[in-house]
Amino acid sequence: MKKRLGLLLATGMLSFSMILAGCGNSSKESGANGAGGASGAAETNDEAATEETQKITVWAWDDNFNVAVMKTAAEYYKKLNPDANVEIEVISNSKEDIYKKLQTGLASGGKSLPDICLIEDYSIYQYLNSYSKYFYPLNDDVDYSQFSPYKVEVMTYNDKAYGIPFDAGVTGLFYRADYLEQAGFTAADLEDITWDRFIEIGKQVEEQTGVKMTVANGTNYSSLFRTMMQSAGAWYCDSNGELTITNNEVLKESLETIKKMRDAGIILECADDSTLAGAINDGTTASVINAAWRVSTIKAEPEQSGKWAVASTPRLNNANSVNASNTGGSSWYVLDNGQDKGAIVDFLKAVYAGDIDFYSDILVNQGAVGTYLPAQEGKAYQTEDEFFGGQKVFAEFASWLPEVPSVMYGKNVPESNTAVNTALFSYLQGDITVEEALTQAEDQLKNQIQ
Template identity: 35%
Template sequence: MLKVSKLLTLLLIVSVVLAACGGNNENEGTNTGAGGAADEKVELTAWAWNVNVGALNSAMELYKKDHPNVELKVEDIGRLDVYDKLSTGLAAGGAGLPDIVLVEDDRIQGYLEAFPKGFVNLSEKGFDNKADSFPAFKKELASKDGQFYAFPFDAGPTGMFYRTDIFEQAGVNPETITTWDEFIAAGKTIKEKTGAQAVPIDKFKDDALFRMMLNQQGVYYFDKEGKIDFNNPQVVKAMETIKAMGDADLVKDVNGWDGTVSATIDGTVATVPFGAWYYGTIIDQAKDASGKWGVFQLPAFEKGGNRASNLGGSSWMIPSESKNADAAYAFAEYFATTDEVQLIAMEQHGLFPSLQTVYESELFQNDVEFFSGQKIWKLFSEEMKDIPTPYYTKDYALALDEAVKAQADTFNGKNPADALKEAAQRLADRTKREINQ
């Protein structure tokens, strides 16, 4: 009886092994994206806000065609609420966090510094094989110590959105504006001939133009080593240029986002320097001005200097405590690296892609009727490869606060170098960081 029992046991083991092998052959080539069987149901959760929610849902519709077992629940909980909940969850060891979360590029390094084990190492899952599909600055922002922790998503290559009718009325050709000095000279002519000021700036609450000017020069609030860089001559030059605009009465002081949009609509400014994403605001809010807009690159600080810069952009991250990390990785990689998905995100949701392979598509070669038939997407896409990397650190928010104060002091009459030097010292006191002298 014992021998029979052993024989039955052996036969049972063999049959299980054969069944398993048969199952593998039957499903060979099936990519479940869930780290399990093809029919295993997986529900992923994601946190995002605004148009990113629609982009996620559009991507999942396509993804489910080959991965019907994967569902996605997107929670639209607002940008600042995402960060509050994310920080709280990470501090609690990952409790209550989603499988995928949207994080703006200026916050990624701060999270990685504060929570070094808080997010999935994407390089260990093979994302390095996709790295060359993205521009250098996006790769650097999404990684730490040579390892990827975020999937690069949208970006904000910058440009000078300008009113073609105002420029024509003033007799100014935008093609002749290649430096900031030339821009100021043109601005004076436009102001004299049309009454329109050159740019809108929220003088006392935001420094968007200052940041764009820093980035195009390859400098920022901090240097690559994390030292405070406000005293850098190139940083001072940017603030001096903004002061020169103010002294010439070329700056319209606006109150926040709504003030900028109002100036865009009413034609009281000739240009609006912003990221490519501002296209959507213009066509939505200034519908009556179709055919009266164009774009040219930011002027350089010297002849032949860099005109490429970035403002805004975000990436996707996977918290380490995700119970569905493999499935989350599979979907997020698909989302970030699939041309069709990225084109939908741009066409339907206004998100400029970081994925360089889409730049050869028809969309990026087309004339844009609203912008006087100009190929504005081609212009923005060609800029991406030349954008320097800004170094944010975990103290970016404090640095932004001090930079805005320095800008306010400058508009109130203080020498730009002195305003920045004082801001650097205040920032050092608040962060205990070294100042790059």
Template identity: 30%
Template sequence: MNKMILLSALTLLTTAAAQTSAAPRNLSGTVTVWSWDVAAKALQSTVPGFNKLYPNVKVEVVDLGNQNVYDRGLAGCAAGGADLPDVYSIENNEAEVFWARFPDCFTDLNTLGADKLAGNFPAFKWTELTANNKRYAMPWDSGPVVIFYRRDLYQQAGINPAAIRTWDDFLAAGRKLNTKFGGKVKMATIANGQDDEWFRMLANQNGCFYFNTAATQVTIAQPGCVTALSTIKKLNDAGVLATGDWGGQITNIKASKAASAIYGAWYEGTIRTNAPDQKGKWGVYLMPASRAGGPRAANLGGSALALPASSKNKAAAFAFMGYALGTSQGQVAMLRGEGLVPSLLSATKDPYVAQGQAYWGGQKVWQTILGTLGDVPQARGTQYFQDARQIMIVVQADYLKGKYKTAQEALNDAAKKIGSATGLAVAK
């Protein structure tokens, strides 16, 4: 491969000059990108800006659907890279399945200069994209966790969101809500029995996860995770939460039966598009801490872009990845159009981020949301993420039903089951 072309692509990522008309234009050919749904639309929105720099590169974004991208990626890697695109979209929590099973299927982006870009993104975004000192993908969107809340419902119940600093404050606010609305409006909805996302968010906030960051031990029974599960039980027992799956949560929002939602910031678009008639009624505040003065940041979800080793146009593919993910223009275009939350730290300083958003009552929600990026603890899903998640979904539901006496007992059982399923040692 022409090293000068690769150097030009790297220059796009690392210098301001690469974002002007002086950027190198000597790349050509077609770059095929696999993605899904809103993510595909977001990537498509960056193509016009990229083509101002590289007019001779044709970018084809193909929307295959989330599961199809994953399945075809596994099949392509199993076939030695056959029929894979030039750029491959991958969710962070599924990424390590590929690195573990097919370490040669994707290009080590360090060979193209990605190691020089590490500091441009928060450390937690690289954790699951790096294996054996190789960077297999570049950080894309992230999911900094916040509380989305209905201004009008809070006000009617006499709740001041600025006064909610801990989960105990959140619980107290929920009791006020129950009193005001006779229990017909809940503080939030939890997908208990369907997912363990609340547990993952609160555990991450407390510096704990299924596994340690070295991916060598099961750490789900450690103190931070115990605190997370205990908090969920306390909220559930107080009757301030509704229960519902993904669709049920949206239904509660549309019907004004939930006054809040805790999710990764990508949920902003979910609320805005599903409840357009509630424009101006919503706001955002930081997730509560487990203790006074404790951390109020976590991450849920997020994706990355990888470059298959079988690509015939790596220089152009890397240049596109660099523009879409490594420049404020690319990242903010996706934020504006589809609500994909940037991982690029410099994007937090873009003027758009400081603008009030009409749907959110004029609040500068992106400033609040992106301001937490640097505080998110690292977490490692490993190739066993789905195994651990399925076990924890059952354990959480059983604990909330009273099967276990304490959160520690529940998580000790979860750790034992995860260790058995993965072969990893359980941390003492």
């Protein structure tokens, strides 16, 4: 069910000529310099005309996260610009319905589109590749050097950047410090390690504690192998969007690593994400590799306060791999729907590209780690979290953010996830080799997208 936010900001006096230029109203004599009742009536009519607001419509999903963040942004803009004559309306719907309406609007020539739309990093390329003329570039308005480079790369097409980077899916290794200590390991032993070392530690943790080192969705490993791939700056396709699965050495090592982890018995495989969250909270896993938003799941069990910590993401043996990666994330895109962009751009710049307090607010209240680099100086990022033993958890994630390698996500991420995951399970079961798995995945994907 759609929810609407109508946030009417207090109006300031604008000259009639500005309204004429900005809003396209028809010309009319104001009589502002006259005297008497007729002049007063004219002034009243002109003042009413200047009070006409520009409505900015925003499409987003998830009332507790994305929608809540955009409502907060609207509130901050009101405080920063109390005289701005703007109404910001956030329309909430499911992600699937938003993408369906967006596709329909773009395919029909840019009709019935919002001013701003939330789009996932994994999905934006397919829209820019086919409909870039209906997106509004912001290169002349936004200083993109202030944002994480990998996020800017995602929204750049033909040297034009089309959005405002939003949340990061920067990953970390959340672990139970008490279990690791029981097995003889310190925080330093978990920092900047390889996946091979992670497996070795995992074996010892289970020997000493009886607890599996980590947890995963046993039916879908795509989040894990995507994390591994991006740590080395690789993906399902090359920088031109061409498939590179069969001869992808990074993806090959990623699948081999997952098999080594599984063969070593260090993974607690869960049936779905709900049971995975349960394993985190009931203490049957010693770690989980995920994005910063996993903090809310971990904190759902208050009795575990002080027992958790976070370290950098393990890296592959590949020479290009680093101890930083990403999974998921979205950004805000401006649609070129014919409406004047002045107020829209001003709103996004003022809040998303300039207000550090805003980023601290959404970090505390929604758990949103923004990709605006100056935000890491905000007070929320520097706060010690007692649940994590006094560690400055979000400062850690902020420090890894600039290190995340940029990749070209391409047009077919969901289909690629499915094809590789299907082939992976055949490989894990010993039915095919890893080389055959890669070939099978690419063949399946090509047949599906043709």
